[in-house]
Amino acid sequence: MRIDIITVLPEMLEGFINTSILGRAQRKGLVEIHVHNLRDYTTDKHRRVDDYPFGGFAGMVMQCQPIDACISALKAEREYDEVIFTTPDGERFSQPMANELSLKENLILLCGHYKGIDFRIREHLITKEVSIGDYVLTGGEIAAAAMADAIVRLVPGVLSDEQSALSDSFQDNLLAAPVYTRPADYKGWRVPDVLLSGHEARIKEWELQQSMERTRRLRPDLLQQG
Ligand code: 6GU
Numbered sequence: 001m002r003i004d005i006i007t008v009l010p011e012m013l014e015g016f017i018n019t020s021i022l023g024r025a026q027r028k029g030l031v032e033i034h035v036h037n038l039r040d041y042t043t044d045k046h047r048r049v050d051d052y053p054f055g056g057f058a059g060m061v062m063q064c065q066p067i068d069a070c071i072s073a074l075k076a077e078r079e080y081d082e083v084i085f086t087t088p089d090g091e092r093f094s095q096p097m098a099n100e101l102s103l104k105e106n107l108i109l110l111c112g113h114y115k116g117i118d119f120r121i122r123e124h125l126i127t128k129e130v131s132i133g134d135y136v137l138t139g140g141e142i143a144a145a146a147m148a149d150a151i152v153r154l155v156p157g158v159l160s161d162e163q164s165a166l167s168d169s170f171q172d173n174l175l176a177a178p179v180y181t182r183p184a185d186y187k188g189w190r191v192p193d194v195l196l197s198g199h200e201a202r203i204k205e206w207e208l209q210q211s212m213e214r215t216r217r218l219r220p221d222l223l224q225q226g
Contacts, residue, residue, distance in 0.1 A: 002106045002107070005111065007140075016149075021153055022152055024158075028157065042066040044066075067125070071083060079105075081107060083110065084127070086130055086144050088131050093132045101151045102151045102152075102154035107151075175222070178214075
């Protein structure tokens with residue numbers, strides 16, 4: 001899988017995508033993540049990528065030309081499954097959407113910024129608009145980082161124990177059960193006895209019961225979903 005991220009703040013993403021699991025996935029050759037500085041594609045001599053909005057509205061708007069040039073350059077090299085724009089008014093990102101996108105070959109993530117981008121880009125070049133939640137971020141970089149992380153960890157081989165993505169909270173609309181490690185007694189804070197029993201069936205039953213109880217109490221909305 002390959003992900004191309006287009007941004008005016010490449011330095012915000014470089015560290016993140018080359019660290020930890022995303023970095024290891026790339027070194028293993030399982031995924032490629034490329035960050036493109038939108039300013040490298042402008043024809044403006046001052047390297048500006050935004051301008052005042054028509055109609056006299058507040059804020060600045062990202063211009064068509066550099067975005068079109070960058071997306072066109074990428075599309076000339078390979079076919080893309082989706083050209084995704086990160087925006088608070090997009091479709092809500094979710095585990096099912098991450099699952100679906102993890103099966104794709106090539107994705108573009110365009111990070112929104114300022115007050116928005118020229119709407120003609122959204123009409124003509126964007127295939128999917130995605131928000132990571134009902135709050136406003138100053139830019140789409142954190143949203144793109146969150147999406148890349150959630151997608152890449154689902155690519156086979158990225159997680160050392162492939163089971164661990166399947167037992168995630170949300171994969172079955174249930175929150176995960178609590179986990180513990182040694183020591184079994186820390187300052188009198190004890191690990192549940194059942195986990196020390198070695199009784200596999202009882203441990204499985206405890207895990208499911210914990211998942212159900214936590215979901216009912218903390219996220220009853222998940223139990224309503226299909
Ligand atoms: Cl994708 N972008 C911005 N700027 N803010 C957001 C968001 C995206 N998702 C939630 N808030």
